Amino acid sequence: MNETPPDELQSSSTLQEAATKYGLDLPESSIAPLESYCHLLWEWNEKINLTRHTTYDLFVRRDLLDTVKLAAHLPADEDVLDVGTGGGVPGLLLAILRPDLQVSVCDSIAKKAGVVEEMVAKLKLPVDVYSQRVQLVLEDYRYHSLVTRATGSIAQLLRWVSEHWIHFDKLLAIKGPRWVQERGEARHLGLMNGIELRCLESYSMPETESESSIISLSRKRPGQ
Numbered sequence: 001m002n003e004t005p006p007d008e009l010q011s012s013s014t015l016q017e018a019a020t021k022y023g024l025d026l027p028e029s030s031i032a033p034l035e036s037y038c039h040l041l042w043e044w045n046e047k048i049n050l051t052r053h054t055t056y057d058l059f060v061r062r063d064l065l066d067t068v069k070l071a072a073h074l075p076a077d078e079d080v081l082d083v084g085t086g087g088g089v090p091g092l093l094l095a096i097l098r099p100d101l102q103v104s105v106c107d108s109i110a111k112k113a114g115v116v117e118e119m120v121a122k123l124k125l126p127v128d129v130y131s132q133r134v135q136l137v138l139e140d141y142r143y144h145s146l147v148t149r150a151t152g153s154i155a156q157l158l159r160w161v162s163e164h165w166i167h168f169d170k171l172l173a174i175k176g177p178r179w180v181q182e183r184g185e186a187r188h189l190g191l192m193n194g195i196e197l198r199c200l201e202s203y204s205m206p207e208t209e210s211e212s213s214i215i216s217l218s219r220k221r222p223g224q
Contacts, residue, residue: 011055011056011057012055012056012057012060013056014035014056015031015034015035015038015056015059015060016031017056018056018057018059018060018061019031019060019064021057021060022057022060022061022065022206024060024064024065024068026064026068026097027097030096030097033096033123033125034064034093034096036122036123037088037092037093037096037119037123038056038059040119040122040123041087041088041119042054044087044115044118044119045087048111048112048115050086050087050112050115051063051086051087051089061205061206061207062205063089063090063093064093065203065205065206066089066090066149066174066212067089067090067093067094067097068097069174069201069203069212069214070090070094070147070149070172070174070214071094071097071098072201073172073200073201073214073216074094074098074101074145074147074172075144076100077100077101077102078101078102078143078144078145079101079102079104079142079143079144079145080094080101080102080103080104080143080144080145080146080147081103081104081105081106081134081137081138081141081143081145081146081147081168082094082103082104082105082106082146082147082148083106083134083146083147083148083151083157083160083171084106084107084108084134084148084150084151084152085105085106085107085112085113085116085129086107086112086150086151087112087115087116088105088116088119089149090147090149090174091103091104091105091116091127091147092105092116092119092120092123092125092127094147095125095126095127096123096125102126103125103126103127104127104128104129104130104137104141104143105127105128105129105130106129106130106131106132106133106134106137107130107131108131108132108133109131110131113129113130113131114131116129117129117131133160134146134160134161134164135160135161135163135164138161138164138167138168139164139167141167142166142167142168143167143168143169144168144169144170145168145169145170145171145172146161146168146170146171146172147171147172147173147174148171148172148173148174149173149174150174151173153182153185153186154173154175154179154182154183154185154186154191154197154215154217155182155185155186155189155191157171157173157217158186158191158192158195158217159191162191165219169218170216170217170218171216171217171218172200172214172215172216172217173214173215173217174212174213174214175212175213175214175215176210176211176212176213177210177211177212177213179199179213179215183197194219194220195217195218195219195220196216196217196218196219196220197215197216197217198215198216199213199214199215199216200213200214200215200216201213201214202214
């Protein structure tokens with residue numbers, strides 16, 4: 001006699017179902033926009049590679065979970081720049097979940113930035129999209145926080161922003177378990193001099209043996 005697969009192995013048919021399955025308590029007002037975002041992302045993904053998370057379950061337990069965790073570390077009303085947004089994660093999701101934030105996104109790959117700009121227009125989000133490297137954006141604008149996920153190593157991130165600390169307060173990066181090794185590599189290269197790194201939170205990724213962390217990089221204050 002065949003056993004019925006456990007609930008967690010059943011594919012969710014709606015975003016709300018997936019969110020409930022993985023224990024995410026989302027604002028009611030965010031459900032419809034997040035659903036619309038998924039549909040737009042997956043439609044575009046057939047033309048340009050933007051994501052591997054093409055089911056509600058994968059989207060929720062990876063993209064959405066990471067963004068919810070990140071959002072908890074952003075104070076109200078901050079100006080935020082998503083560096084290397086790709087398909088809009090975490091930037092567009094932050095704009096939906098936290099309408100109090102002033103979110104901008106950038107990506108140096110023009111095709112990806114163009115797709116995100118179209119999604120922003122269809123979702124009617126108040127998000128500025130820049131088809132530029134973060135260094136160029138920071139030459140003209142200032143932000144409270146830079147945020148990023150799966151964009152570069154700690155050493156790469158520090159190199160990108162090394163001349164622009166006056167234009168932002170902190171950089172929050174969503175990292176996998178390799179971040180400790182990346183920190184060591186950055187130290188070896190002398191890139192951690194004058195930099196304070198804090199791990200704000202670590203959490204398990206559902207249905208995997210992996211762990212994600214949110215780290216904060218900022219300039220040390222005089223005397224530290």
